[in-house]
Amino acid sequence: MALRLVTKNLSSRISPKLCSASLLHSHATSFGFKEVREEEKSQMVGKVFSNVASNYDLMNDFMSGGLHRLWKDRLVSKLSPFPGMKHLDVAGGTGDVAFRILESVNSIKRRALQDPLNDDLQEETRIYVCDINPNMLDVGKNRALEKGLGEDKSLVWVQGDAEALSFEDNSMDGYTIAFGIRNVTHIEKVLSEAYRVLKRGGRFLCLELSHVDIPVFKELYDFYSFSVIPRLGEIVAGDRESYQYLVESIRRFPPQEKFASMIADAGFQKVEYENLVGGVVAIHSGLKI
Amino acid sequence: MYRTVVNRILLTKNTGGGRRCLLRFPDLRTAVTSSRFSTTTEPQTSPNRPLNPADSSTSSSSTSFQTSSGAGDIPRQERKNPPAEYQGEQARVLQASLRHVLRLGWSEEAMIAGAKEVGISPSIVGSFPRKEAALVEFFMDDCLQRLIDRIDSGEELQDLIPSQRIYKLVRFRLEMQAPYISKWPQALSNQAHPLNVSTSFKQRAMLVDEIWHAAGDEASGLDWYVKRTVLGGVYSTTEIYMLTDSSPEFRDTWLFLDNRVKDAFDLKKTIQEATYLAEAVGAGMGSSLQGFVGKVIQR
Numbered sequence: 001m002a003l004r005l006v007t008k009n010l011s012s013r014i015s016p017k018l019c020s021a022s023l024l025h026s027h028a029t030s031f032g033f034k035e036v037r038e039e040e041k042s043q044m045v046g047k048v049f050s051n052v053a054s055n056y057d058l059m060n061d062f063m064s065g066g067l068h069r070l071w072k073d074r075l076v077s078k079l080s081p082f083p084g085m086k087h088l089d090v091a092g093g094t095g096d097v098a099f100r101i102l103e104s105v106n107s108i109k110r111r112a113l114q115d116p117l118n119d120d121l122q123e124e125t126r127i128y129v130c131d132i133n134p135n136m137l138d139v140g141k142n143r144a145l146e147k148g149l150g151e152d153k154s155l156v157w158v159q160g161d162a163e164a165l166s167f168e169d170n171s172m173d174g175y176t177i178a179f180g181i182r183n184v185t186h187i188e189k190v191l192s193e194a195y196r197v198l199k200r201g202g203r204f205l206c207l208e209l210s211h212v213d214i215p216v217f218k219e220l221y222d223f224y225s226f227s228v229i230p231r232l233g234e235i236v237a238g239d240r241e242s243y244q245y246l247v248e249s250i251r252r253f254p255p256q257e258k259f260a261s262m263i264a265d266a267g268f269q270k271v272e273y274e275n276l277v278g279g280v281v282a283i284h285s286g287l288k289i
Numbered sequence: 290m291y292r293t294v295v296n297r298i299l300l301t302k303n304t305g306g307g308r309r310c311l312l313r314f315p316d317l318r319t320a321v322t323s324s325r326f327s328t329t330t331e332p333q334t335s336p337n338r339p340l341n342p343a344d345s346s347t348s349s350s351s352t353s354f355q356t357s358s359g360a361g362d363i364p365r366q367e368r369k370n371p372p373a374e375y376q377g378e379q380a381r382v383l384q385a386s387l388r389h390v391l392r393l394g395w396s397e398e399a400m401i402a403g404a405k406e407v408g409i410s411p412s413i414v415g416s417f418p419r420k421e422a423a424l425v426e427f428f429m430d431d432c433l434q435r436l437i438d439r440i441d442s443g444e445e446l447q448d449l450i451p452s453q454r455i456y457k458l459v460r461f462r463l464e465m466q467a468p469y470i471s472k473w474p475q476a477l478s479n480q481a482h483p484l485n486v487s488t489s490f491k492q493r494a495m496l497v498d499e500i501w502h503a504a505g506d507e508a509s510g511l512d513w514y515v516k517r518t519v520l521g522g523v524y525s526t527t528e529i530y531m532l533t534d535s536s537p538e539f540r541d542t543w544l545f546l547d548n549r550v551k552d553a554f555d556l557k558k559t560i561q562e563a564t565y566l567a568e569a570v571g572a573g574m575g576s577s578l579q580g581f582v583g584k585v586i587q588r
Contacts, residue, residue, distance in 0.1 A: 080415035082401050173412040201409035203416060269375040270416055287416045289375045
């Protein structure tokens, strides 16, 4: 796996990026390669995810060859959860990331049992799973029941919009968004909401399908995206359109550097990103001080 | 000076070493120009550094010495680029974490406790790329800075011969980690981890260099390397000896250190004698060889 990590002080080049971003989001926005009106995008995305919810995990495994599990593990290990943490996982309807965080907190708890000060902290751990789509949340709740976590007070399922979160300012230790930010209408709004709800020292982490730059690998990846994935979607999930949207929306998402500068513009410090599998996915992170 | 040279060398070697160095690079550059080395991101202008209870005597004295420092050292330059805000916060977290090391070890738990103490979300611990290592490295840098401050004060070292100076400086430095001695093996194993070894090696090199410099060493050439290697050996063996020393106030350790420093200075003499001997033997061999060759040619 080719790992590349770039840390940049991004504060110096704010203005040009801002202009282009605001132009892009004046009235029309993109839905895959199509230009659609802003109001329509959220509905169309909602439709896509309602369509794919039932087969979501199966298709993820098919498309990524199981790699998405490793990517999510990596995301959680970068987050380094701790007992007593208040965490918000946005667009995490199926609970994939939330379950991993909970698991990690529990294992830390076992290690830290010698510390008497930490004993009651585990009870205070809250992982809020926020998704705009109730169908996706239902999938997550069912999986929680299957895992025997149905009664766990640590998991809180919330239906909500990432652009207008219903949580208080400075209330979260961590914020993750995995494969979600690509689908929102206004990325800047999501970022500023993330900044708002985080405490000082809180971290923003974003796992997202991103851009491949390695020459030959890029061609292979494009072929795979545009020829294999829609067909796979048709065969496995019986839904070509949704997966066509998926691969197109990846191409419309800002490249790593650009997205990192957007995170910095939202006020985050120590903005870094790490490419996994040559940039097929990237983990961006930022720190609120 | 040689120490700036070695810093440059260490710097260029380490630029490929990963994200940490990328972050640190600007700091180190300014540090080099001001003849200070600090590998952490601690701002030098931190208003009131929280003191370590166990070391409060040395710390408080060092800060007061700092103002009265005038022992022929280059004055500290102001940074051109102030470090980013988060770096100051990270340093505060690490400083607070040190107070929890005795209870929780050099661990993520100690860092979480430290973050809680200064009122920052413990999530910040995740922003240290090599979590526990960051804590150990912060401590090493902090100690080095305190040692430099003490050297700058210059009072205790003036009328000592070099071997005594070396002894005293190594002892100062090791006394700083005495409060943490029960957890120090953990820190050592952390430093020896393949991911951390380059930084810890660099920090030790800087420490040894600083001590030699303070001892008034002006060596150049091969001697420079020999001296630093030997002192590195003395320092490390004493550090290890200290781990198992149960004598009151580490009396055995200081005796051990004294003997090792003497050994080292004896070794220096021995090496010099060996050099003279080698020269003499070489000269003798050379002349007899010349004679032999001369005889062969005559025939």
